[in-house]
Amino acid sequence: MGNLDKYKGIIPAFYACYDEEGNVSPKRVRALTQYFIDKGVKGVYVNGSSGECIYQGVEERKVIIENVMAVAKGKLTVINHVACNNTKDSVELAKHSESVGVDAIASIPPIYFRLPEYSIAAYWNAISEAAPNTDFIIYNIPQLAGTALTMSLFAEMMKNPRVVAVKNSSMPTQDIQMFKAAGKAAKGEFVVFNGPDEQFVAGRAIGADGGIGGTYGVMPELFLKLNYLIAAGEREKATELQYDINEIIYKMCSSHANMYAVAKEILRINENLDLGGVRLPLENLQEADKAIAKEAADMVNAAKAKYL
Ligand SMILES: CC(=O)N[C@H](C=O)[C@@H](O)[C@H](O)[C@H](O)CO
Ligand SMILES: CC(=O)C(=O)O
Incomplete structure:
Protein backbone atom coordinates (compact mmCIF):
# COMPACT_ATOMS: atom_id res chain seq x y z
CA MET A 1 0.00 0.00 0.00
CA THR A 215 24.09 -14.48 -1.25
CA TYR A 216 23.78 -10.67 -1.30
CA GLY A 217 24.84 -10.62 2.34
CA VAL A 218 28.42 -11.70 1.64
CA MET A 219 28.83 -9.22 -1.24
CA PRO A 220 26.28 -6.42 -0.92
CA GLU A 221 28.55 -3.93 -2.71
CA LEU A 222 28.71 -6.19 -5.77
CA PHE A 223 24.94 -6.53 -6.01
CA LEU A 224 24.48 -2.79 -5.48
CA LYS A 225 26.94 -2.22 -8.30
CA LEU A 226 25.17 -4.79 -10.48
CA ASN A 227 21.83 -3.07 -9.93
CA TYR A 228 23.42 0.29 -10.74
CA LEU A 229 24.92 -1.02 -13.99
CA ILE A 230 21.55 -2.34 -15.10
CA ALA A 231 19.82 0.94 -14.29
CA ALA A 232 22.56 2.80 -16.18
CA GLY A 233 22.07 0.58 -19.25
CA GLU A 234 25.56 -0.88 -19.07
CA ARG A 235 24.52 -4.34 -20.14
CA GLU A 236 27.88 -5.83 -21.06
CA LYS A 237 29.55 -4.71 -17.86
CA ALA A 238 26.57 -5.99 -15.87
CA THR A 239 26.77 -9.40 -17.53
CA GLU A 240 30.50 -9.61 -16.84
CA LEU A 241 29.94 -8.83 -13.16
CA GLN A 242 27.08 -11.33 -13.00
CA TYR A 243 29.39 -14.06 -14.30
CA ASP A 244 32.01 -13.23 -11.68
CA ILE A 245 29.34 -13.23 -8.95
CA ASN A 246 28.13 -16.62 -10.16
CA GLU A 247 31.63 -18.08 -9.82
CA ILE A 248 31.58 -16.94 -6.19
CA ILE A 249 28.17 -18.58 -5.64
CA TYR A 250 29.30 -21.85 -7.26
CA LYS A 251 32.32 -21.83 -4.96
CA MET A 252 30.05 -21.25 -1.95
CA CYS A 253 27.93 -24.23 -3.00
CA SER A 254 30.92 -26.54 -3.54
CA SER A 255 31.64 -27.44 0.08
CA HIS A 256 30.37 -30.32 2.20
CA ALA A 257 28.80 -27.77 4.53
CA ASN A 258 25.58 -25.95 3.88
CA MET A 259 25.89 -22.76 1.79
CA TYR A 260 24.78 -20.57 4.71
CA ALA A 261 27.58 -21.96 6.88
CA VAL A 262 30.00 -20.89 4.14
CA ALA A 263 28.33 -17.48 3.90
CA LYS A 264 28.80 -16.92 7.63
CA GLU A 265 32.46 -17.98 7.39
CA ILE A 266 33.00 -15.46 4.58
CA LEU A 267 31.55 -12.71 6.78
CA ARG A 268 33.85 -13.83 9.58
CA ILE A 269 36.89 -13.64 7.29
CA ASN A 270 36.08 -10.47 5.33
CA GLU A 271 34.00 -8.42 7.73
CA ASN A 272 35.00 -9.65 11.18
CA LEU A 273 31.33 -10.43 11.73
CA ASP A 274 30.64 -13.58 13.76
CA LEU A 275 27.13 -14.98 13.31
CA GLY A 276 27.81 -18.47 14.66
CA GLY A 277 27.12 -21.61 12.65
CA VAL A 278 24.01 -23.14 11.11
CA ARG A 279 21.37 -25.20 12.88
CA LEU A 280 21.18 -28.96 12.34
CA PRO A 281 20.28 -30.73 10.14
CA LEU A 282 22.13 -28.07 8.10
CA GLU A 283 25.79 -29.05 8.00
CA ASN A 284 28.38 -26.90 9.67
CA LEU A 285 31.89 -26.38 8.32
CA GLN A 286 34.44 -29.13 8.40
CA GLU A 287 38.15 -28.34 8.17
CA ALA A 288 38.27 -28.76 4.37
CA ASP A 289 35.29 -26.42 3.96
CA LYS A 290 37.20 -23.60 5.61
CA ALA A 291 39.62 -23.50 2.67
CA ILE A 292 36.66 -23.25 0.28
CA ALA A 293 35.17 -20.42 2.32
CA LYS A 294 38.53 -18.65 2.27
CA GLU A 295 38.73 -18.99 -1.51
CA ALA A 296 35.22 -17.58 -1.86
CA ALA A 297 36.09 -14.72 0.51
CA ASP A 298 39.14 -13.91 -1.61
CA MET A 299 37.01 -14.01 -4.77
CA VAL A 300 34.64 -11.46 -3.22
CA ASN A 301 37.58 -9.17 -2.49
CA ALA A 302 39.02 -9.63 -5.98
CA ALA A 303 35.67 -8.76 -7.58
CA LYS A 304 35.36 -5.69 -5.37
CA ALA A 305 38.81 -4.56 -6.47
CA LYS A 306 37.87 -5.14 -10.10
CA TYR A 307 34.45 -3.47 -10.21
CA LEU A 308 34.18 -0.89 -7.44
C1 LIG B 1 16.43 -21.57 -3.74
C2 LIG B 1 16.83 -20.38 -2.95
O1 LIG B 1 17.14 -20.47 -1.78
N1 LIG B 1 16.82 -19.23 -3.57
C3 LIG B 1 17.26 -18.00 -2.96
C4 LIG B 1 16.20 -17.02 -2.94
O2 LIG B 1 15.40 -16.89 -3.79
C5 LIG B 1 18.47 -17.46 -3.68
O3 LIG B 1 18.81 -16.20 -3.16
C6 LIG B 1 19.63 -18.42 -3.54
O4 LIG B 1 20.00 -18.49 -2.20
C7 LIG B 1 20.82 -17.97 -4.36
O5 LIG B 1 20.43 -17.74 -5.67
C8 LIG B 1 21.96 -18.97 -4.31
O6 LIG B 1 21.64 -20.13 -5.04
C1 LIG C 1 17.24 -16.64 0.02
C2 LIG C 1 16.08 -15.89 0.38
O1 LIG C 1 15.70 -15.05 -0.36
C3 LIG C 1 15.44 -16.17 1.64
O2 LIG C 1 16.07 -16.06 2.68
O3 LIG C 1 14.27 -16.52 1.66
Missing part, protein backbone atom coordinates in the same frame (compact mmCIF):
# COMPACT_ATOMS: atom_id res chain seq x y z
CA GLY A 2 1.17 3.53 -0.60
CA ASN A 3 4.51 4.18 -2.22
CA LEU A 4 6.23 1.01 -3.38
CA ASP A 5 9.61 2.61 -4.12
CA LYS A 6 10.91 1.38 -0.78
CA TYR A 7 10.92 -2.16 -2.20
CA LYS A 8 12.86 -1.34 -5.38
CA GLY A 9 16.48 -2.25 -4.91
CA ILE A 10 18.87 -4.66 -3.26
CA ILE A 11 17.35 -6.48 -0.29
CA PRO A 12 19.66 -9.10 1.25
CA ALA A 13 18.12 -12.12 2.92
CA PHE A 14 19.06 -11.95 6.60
CA TYR A 15 21.13 -14.84 8.00
CA ALA A 16 20.27 -16.65 11.21
CA CYS A 17 22.50 -15.32 14.01
CA TYR A 18 23.49 -17.76 16.75
CA ASP A 19 25.73 -17.63 19.80
CA GLU A 20 28.38 -20.26 20.58
CA GLU A 21 25.71 -22.63 21.96
CA GLY A 22 23.57 -22.33 18.84
CA ASN A 23 20.90 -20.14 20.43
CA VAL A 24 19.56 -17.06 18.68
CA SER A 25 21.83 -14.16 19.57
CA PRO A 26 20.09 -10.76 19.83
CA LYS A 27 23.49 -9.07 19.91
CA ARG A 28 24.59 -10.67 16.66
CA VAL A 29 21.21 -9.91 15.04
CA ARG A 30 21.82 -6.25 15.83
CA ALA A 31 25.37 -6.41 14.51
CA LEU A 32 24.24 -7.92 11.20
CA THR A 33 21.50 -5.27 10.89
CA GLN A 34 24.03 -2.49 11.43
CA TYR A 35 26.34 -4.10 8.85
CA PHE A 36 23.57 -3.89 6.24
CA ILE A 37 22.81 -0.26 7.11
CA ASP A 38 26.50 0.57 6.71
CA LYS A 39 26.60 -1.13 3.30
CA GLY A 40 23.76 1.04 2.00
CA VAL A 41 21.29 -1.64 0.94
CA LYS A 42 17.60 -0.85 0.48
CA GLY A 43 16.28 -3.28 3.05
CA VAL A 44 16.44 -6.72 4.61
CA TYR A 45 14.37 -9.86 4.24
CA VAL A 46 14.24 -11.45 7.68
CA ASN A 47 13.37 -15.01 8.76
CA GLY A 48 13.31 -16.43 5.24
CA SER A 49 15.13 -19.46 3.85
CA SER A 50 18.48 -17.84 4.63
CA GLY A 51 17.22 -17.09 8.12
CA GLU A 52 16.72 -20.84 8.62
CA CYS A 53 13.13 -20.05 9.64
CA ILE A 54 12.04 -23.58 8.97
CA TYR A 55 14.26 -24.69 11.89
CA GLN A 56 13.21 -22.01 14.34
CA GLY A 57 10.46 -21.55 16.87
CA VAL A 58 7.85 -18.80 17.03
CA GLU A 59 9.45 -17.11 20.04
CA GLU A 60 12.89 -17.13 18.44
CA ARG A 61 11.53 -15.50 15.32
CA LYS A 62 9.91 -12.78 17.42
CA VAL A 63 13.22 -12.07 19.16
CA ILE A 64 14.96 -11.84 15.78
CA ILE A 65 12.57 -9.34 14.22
CA GLU A 66 12.39 -7.27 17.41
CA ASN A 67 16.16 -6.86 17.37
CA VAL A 68 16.29 -6.12 13.66
CA MET A 69 13.67 -3.40 14.14
CA ALA A 70 15.50 -1.92 17.11
CA VAL A 71 18.38 -1.06 14.80
CA ALA A 72 16.75 -0.75 11.37
CA LYS A 73 13.62 1.29 12.04
CA GLY A 74 13.55 4.26 9.67
CA LYS A 75 16.82 3.19 8.05
CA LEU A 76 15.95 0.05 6.09
CA THR A 77 12.87 -1.44 4.47
CA VAL A 78 12.11 -4.48 6.62
CA ILE A 79 10.25 -7.49 5.28
CA ASN A 80 9.55 -10.27 7.77
CA HIS A 81 8.81 -13.77 6.50
CA VAL A 82 6.20 -15.19 8.87
CA ALA A 83 5.16 -18.56 7.43
CA CYS A 84 5.29 -21.38 10.00
CA ASN A 85 3.40 -24.00 8.01
CA ASN A 86 0.31 -23.79 10.21
CA THR A 87 -2.07 -20.85 10.13
CA LYS A 88 -2.17 -20.29 13.89
CA ASP A 89 1.55 -19.69 14.43
CA SER A 90 1.88 -17.72 11.19
CA VAL A 91 -0.99 -15.45 12.25
CA GLU A 92 0.73 -14.88 15.57
CA LEU A 93 3.93 -13.83 13.85
CA ALA A 94 2.03 -11.60 11.43
CA LYS A 95 0.31 -9.80 14.30
CA HIS A 96 3.63 -9.43 16.10
CA SER A 97 5.29 -8.12 12.93
CA GLU A 98 2.74 -5.34 12.63
CA SER A 99 3.17 -4.47 16.31
CA VAL A 100 6.91 -3.90 15.81
CA GLY A 101 6.34 -1.86 12.64
CA VAL A 102 7.73 -3.89 9.74
CA ASP A 103 7.08 -2.61 6.22
CA ALA A 104 5.82 -5.93 4.92
CA ILE A 105 5.25 -9.53 5.85
CA ALA A 106 5.91 -12.39 3.44
CA SER A 107 4.90 -16.03 3.26
CA ILE A 108 5.61 -19.24 1.41
CA PRO A 109 2.65 -21.59 0.86
CA PRO A 110 2.17 -24.40 3.39
CA ILE A 111 4.61 -27.24 2.71
CA TYR A 112 4.36 -31.06 3.02
CA PHE A 113 0.63 -31.66 2.45
CA ARG A 114 -0.50 -30.82 -1.08
CA LEU A 115 -3.34 -28.45 -0.37
CA PRO A 116 -5.94 -27.15 -2.82
CA GLU A 117 -5.45 -23.58 -3.98
CA TYR A 118 -8.41 -22.32 -1.97
CA SER A 119 -6.68 -23.54 1.21
CA ILE A 120 -3.44 -21.79 0.28
CA ALA A 121 -5.33 -18.57 -0.47
CA ALA A 122 -7.20 -18.87 2.84
CA TYR A 123 -3.88 -19.40 4.65
CA TRP A 124 -2.29 -16.32 3.09
CA ASN A 125 -5.40 -14.19 3.62
CA ALA A 126 -5.67 -15.19 7.28
CA ILE A 127 -2.03 -14.22 7.79
CA SER A 128 -2.57 -10.93 5.98
CA GLU A 129 -5.72 -10.14 7.99
CA ALA A 130 -3.70 -10.47 11.18
CA ALA A 131 -1.55 -7.56 9.98
CA PRO A 132 -4.25 -5.34 8.45
CA ASN A 133 -2.02 -2.26 8.05
CA THR A 134 1.00 -4.10 6.64
CA ASP A 135 1.89 -4.95 3.05
CA PHE A 136 1.89 -8.64 2.11
CA ILE A 137 4.40 -10.32 -0.19
CA ILE A 138 3.88 -13.76 -1.73
CA TYR A 139 7.03 -15.90 -1.70
CA ASN A 140 7.08 -18.20 -4.73
CA ILE A 141 9.79 -20.85 -4.37
CA PRO A 142 8.29 -24.03 -5.87
CA GLN A 143 11.53 -26.05 -5.90
CA LEU A 144 11.64 -25.92 -2.09
CA ALA A 145 8.03 -25.35 -1.05
CA GLY A 146 6.70 -28.06 -3.36
CA THR A 147 3.85 -25.82 -4.49
CA ALA A 148 4.01 -23.22 -7.25
CA LEU A 149 2.20 -19.92 -7.45
CA THR A 150 -0.10 -20.52 -10.42
CA MET A 151 -1.76 -17.69 -12.31
CA SER A 152 -5.15 -18.73 -10.93
CA LEU A 153 -3.89 -18.60 -7.33
CA PHE A 154 -2.18 -15.31 -8.14
CA ALA A 155 -5.45 -13.90 -9.53
CA GLU A 156 -7.26 -14.95 -6.37
CA MET A 157 -4.64 -13.19 -4.24
CA MET A 158 -4.97 -9.99 -6.29
CA LYS A 159 -8.34 -9.52 -4.54
CA ASN A 160 -6.41 -8.82 -1.33
CA PRO A 161 -5.56 -5.10 -1.35
CA ARG A 162 -2.51 -5.67 0.86
CA VAL A 163 -0.72 -7.92 -1.62
CA VAL A 164 1.87 -5.61 -3.19
CA ALA A 165 4.58 -7.96 -4.47
CA VAL A 166 5.85 -11.41 -5.34
CA LYS A 167 9.30 -12.59 -4.39
CA ASN A 168 9.90 -14.92 -7.30
CA SER A 169 12.48 -17.64 -6.73
CA SER A 170 11.30 -20.00 -9.45
CA MET A 171 13.90 -20.56 -12.15
CA PRO A 172 12.00 -19.42 -15.29
CA THR A 173 12.63 -15.68 -15.53
CA GLN A 174 9.46 -15.54 -17.64
CA ASP A 175 7.49 -16.02 -14.40
CA ILE A 176 8.66 -12.56 -13.39
CA GLN A 177 7.09 -11.07 -16.49
CA MET A 178 3.83 -12.96 -15.93
CA PHE A 179 3.44 -11.77 -12.32
CA LYS A 180 4.55 -8.25 -13.18
CA ALA A 181 2.03 -7.93 -16.02
CA ALA A 182 -0.88 -9.52 -14.16
CA GLY A 183 -0.08 -7.55 -11.01
CA LYS A 184 0.01 -4.27 -12.90
CA ALA A 185 -3.23 -5.08 -14.69
CA ALA A 186 -4.93 -5.77 -11.36
CA LYS A 187 -3.41 -3.01 -9.23
CA GLY A 188 -1.75 -0.36 -11.38
CA GLU A 189 1.55 -0.83 -9.61
CA PHE A 190 3.02 -4.14 -8.52
CA VAL A 191 6.52 -5.17 -7.43
CA VAL A 192 8.31 -8.37 -8.41
CA PHE A 193 11.57 -9.34 -6.73
CA ASN A 194 14.15 -11.47 -8.51
CA GLY A 195 14.87 -14.61 -6.46
CA PRO A 196 17.75 -16.58 -8.04
CA ASP A 197 20.87 -14.49 -7.44
CA GLU A 198 22.58 -16.20 -10.38
CA GLN A 199 19.94 -14.67 -12.71
CA PHE A 200 19.75 -11.17 -11.31
CA VAL A 201 20.62 -9.47 -14.61
CA ALA A 202 18.08 -11.55 -16.52
CA GLY A 203 15.41 -11.01 -13.89
CA ARG A 204 15.87 -7.25 -13.93
CA ALA A 205 15.89 -7.23 -17.74
CA ILE A 206 12.50 -8.91 -17.88
CA GLY A 207 10.92 -6.64 -15.32
CA ALA A 208 11.99 -7.36 -11.73
CA ASP A 209 12.14 -4.17 -9.65
CA GLY A 210 15.02 -5.42 -7.56
CA GLY A 211 15.95 -8.56 -5.76
CA ILE A 212 15.90 -10.46 -2.50
CA GLY A 213 18.77 -12.90 -2.28
CA GLY A 214 20.59 -15.33 -0.05
